Structures are given as C-alpha cells and as structure tokens.
Amino acid sequence: MNDAVVKKILAEGASLVAFADLSRLPRSAGGDWPVGISIAIALNPAVVRRIPSGPHEDYSHEYDRVNAALDNLGAVTEKWLVSAGYNACAITRDRAPYEKTSYATRIPHKTAASLAGLGWIGKNALLVTMKFGCALRLTTVLTDAPLRPNAITTEPKCGSCTVCRDVCPGSAIKGKMWSDTLERDDLVNPGRCDETTGARGLDLKFRSATCGLCFAACPYTKRYLASLIAS
Numbered sequence: 001m002n003d004a005v006v007k008k009i010l011a012e013g014a015s016l017v018a019f020a021d022l023s024r025l026p027r028s029a030g031g032d033w034p035v036g037i038s039i040a041i042a043l044n045p046a047v048v049r050r051i052p053s054g055p056h057e058d059y060s061h062e063y064d065r066v067n068a069a070l071d072n073l074g075a076v077t078e079k080w081l082v083s084a085g086y087n088a089c090a091i092t093r094d095r096a097p098y099e100k101t102s103y104a105t106r107i108p109h110k111t112a113a114s115l116a117g118l119g120w121i122g123k124n125a126l127l128v129t130m131k132f133g134c135a136l137r138l139t140t141v142l143t144d145a146p147l148r149p150n151a152i153t154t155e156p157k158c159g160s161c162t163v164c165r166d167v168c169p170g171s172a173i174k175g176k177m178w179s180d181t182l183e184r185d186d187l188v189n190p191g192r193c194d195e196t197t198g199a200r201g202l203d204l205k206f207r208s209a210t211c212g213l214c215f216a217a218c219p220y221t222k223r224y225l226a227s228l229i230a231s
Helices: 002-011 045-053 057-083 109-115 163-167 190-200 219-230
Strands: 016-021 035-042 088-090 136-143
Touching: 002 016, 002 035, 002 057, 016 109, 035 057, 035 109, 045 057, 045 219, 057 088, 057 136, 109 136
Parallel strands: none
Antiparallel strands: 016 035, 035 136, 088 136
C-alpha cells in the first residue's frame, strides 16, 4: 500500500512523501494515530535564490501558493483514504492554527517529517533534507491505514555550521544542535523571529514570508540550488 499512496500523492504535485510511526509521540501530540503521512512541496528555486537580496513579494506569494497546495494535497489524500475504508485527518491550516502566544501547534509538521525519515531538525529549528535543504514546506495526514513507517532520520547533520544563526537579522537562532531532550525554544526565539519578519516586510506592506534568510543560507539548500544550475 505504501507504493500506491506515494505514487498518488506525487502525481498530485508533492515533492516528497514518507510515513511516520506516530506511536512514539504522546497522545496529546498525535500519538493516538498510528501513522502520519508527511508530504513536502519544494519552493520555487528561482524565488529562493532571491531571498538573500532582501524581502520581496514573490517569496510571500510563493509561501502562500505552496501552503494552499499542501492543504489541497492533504484534503485529497484524506478523501482517498476514507473512500478506501480507513480513518484519516489532514492537518490543514484551518485545523491546526498555531497558538499565537507560544507559536506552537499540536503536531508540528517537521516532527512528523523527521520521524518519517525525510530529514532532521536543523539549528534553525526547520526541517533539513538532503535533497532540498530547507527549501520546502510541509503538511501531515494522520491515518490508521496499514502503512509501513520509513526509517527515522533524526540525527542532525549540521556539524559545527552556524550559518543560519549568523545570518539571522533578529538574532533569533541560538546555534544549538537539536536533540530529543530540547524544546523548540531552546533552538530559536519564535517571538523575535516573528517580530523581525514583520519589520522586514513593513515597506512591502505584508507580513507573511518576508525573511527566509536562515533556510536560504543553509549549505544544504545552497547545494540543492547549485545542483539545478549544474544540471
């Protein structure tokens, strides 16, 4: 069944698909569902290349476009699984709004993605993948379908690199290596990140996706962009 699900979701426009064993999580964080389908869409590389030059409207539009596409992918996957006789719940934006004080959600997509083996949590508290670096967005579909979880890839491969910390204009990134004993706030200050993102977007009169420097500067993201030029 794994192959059929992957084939269908990729055909709908996903860049990566993998399956997480959510029983490792507390029930309050999604552990009451046996499997999480982690779905990623890569950001437009031409847009990502422009991020270091400063805030621009194209990135905001790309951010919104990909988020909408992920919501659609989640809904399509949920409908297909339910029609096949399984329970499923797509964690779309309207079903998982972040808590405005803590900037937290019940089931972070990057947690499911790392448990599904798509990548690891970087020092910028974002998912880092070998194929796309951090230049992607994520969604998750919870299900009880009999899907085989992928091998977990949670061990960080950031080494001594602190590029994301050094480039952050709000000094929100603390430069610590992720481990399962740390909370997100041990890695980044989300309030400072949000404030800086908002300030950077003021001249353009929008707030969403107006920074992105930390993931654009990631060596794995740069390697992905360089591979496109080379090919």
